[in-house]
Amino acid sequence: MALVKICGVESARDVDLLRDCGVDLVGVWCGVAGGPRDLPVGRAAALVARAAAAPGCRPVLVTTLADERRLRDVVARTGARWVQLHGWQPPALVRRLKAEPGLTVVKVLHVREGSCPEQRLVPAYERAGTDLFLLDALAPDGRVGSTGSPVGVAAALAVADRCTRPFLLAGGISAANRAAHDAVVAHPLYRGVDVDGAARDDRGRLDARRVGELLRAWRPGPARPAAAPAR
Numbered sequence: 357m358a359l360v361k362i363c364g365v366e367s368a369r370d371v372d373l374l375r376d377c378g379v380d381l382v383g384v385w386c387g388v389a390g391g392p393r394d395l396p397v398g399r400a401a402a403l404v405a406r407a408a409a410a411p412g413c414r415p416v417l418v419t420t421l422a423d424e425r426r427l428r429d430v431v432a433r434t435g436a437r438w439v440q441l442h443g444w445q446p447p448a449l450v451r452r453l454k455a456e457p458g459l460t461v462v463k464v465l466h467v468r469e470g471s472c473p474e475q476r477l478v479p480a481y482e483r484a485g486t487d488l489f490l491l492d493a494l495a496p497d498g499r500v501g502s503t504g505s506p507v508g509v510a511a512a513l514a515v516a517d518r519c520t521r522p523f524l525l526a527g528g529i530s531a532a533n534r535a536a537h538d539a540v541v542a543h544p545l546y547r548g549v550d551v552d553g554a555a556r557d558d559r560g561r562l563d564a565r566r567v568g569e570l571l572r573a574w575r576p577g578p579a580r581p582a583a584a585p586a587r
């Protein structure tokens with residue numbers, strides 16, 4: 357079954373809302389310079405622990421940190437077992453992180469105007485041990501993350517075809533644009549979606565109705581029982 361990741365929890369209320377909706381992956385930002393939902397490490401650790409305690413829910417530390425020492429420190433202090441490297445970390449850093457047993461590394465591959473600047477590095481990221489790629493839009497001005505812009509089906513397929521590891525798709529994903537992504541969903545390496553903007557209400561708060569719509573669109577089938585062991 358496809359995974360749905362919702363990004364940018366800021367409070368216990370947010371984690372509980374995503375847990376109650378049955379979301380699979382809960383994005384906790386720490387070390388996202390200038391990120392509107394970036395958290396100090398202590399608060400990130402508390403939300404990682406809260407999400408990890410929810411059956412079927414996995415916390416994902418989302419970070420743009422590229423300094424190994426700081427990154428390892430944040431991973432250790434938050435207790436996260438999944439790390440999403442957003443930004444421009446090199447394959448060598450993935451390799452060093454993967455030396456830590458039990459750590460799942462998600463590497464973002466950015467896509468701008470149909471092309472992926474890191475495409476030639478995909479084999480190196482794979483050799484380094486990347487578990488999962490996340491294809492996300494890069495804004496024309498260079499902004500990464502929560503751009504609300506789509507990667508585009510043709511571009512996503514072109515990048516996916518260069519990968520041998522599975523991928524999640526991000527970038528302007530909503531319940532309404534699920535049908536337009538049939539070809540991506542049918543790709544053998546597709547594993548799900550990552551959403552920020554479309555999961556929020558007009559005030560920017562995570563919204564149970566919108567999250568429910570996303571889940572029904574992108575992870576159809578019976579809702580996961582609250583206590584199901586999905587790890």
Ligand SMILES: O=C(O)c1ccccc1NCC(=O)[C@H](O)[C@H](O)COP(=O)(O)O
Nearest residue numbers: 363442501502503504527528551552553
């Ligand atoms: O959101 C940011 O500002 C951000 C900055 C730096 C790194 C990551 C960031 N966002 C995290 C995400 O993975 C988003 O969920 C993803 O970009 C999708 O966002 P959206 O297009 O709003 O659905």
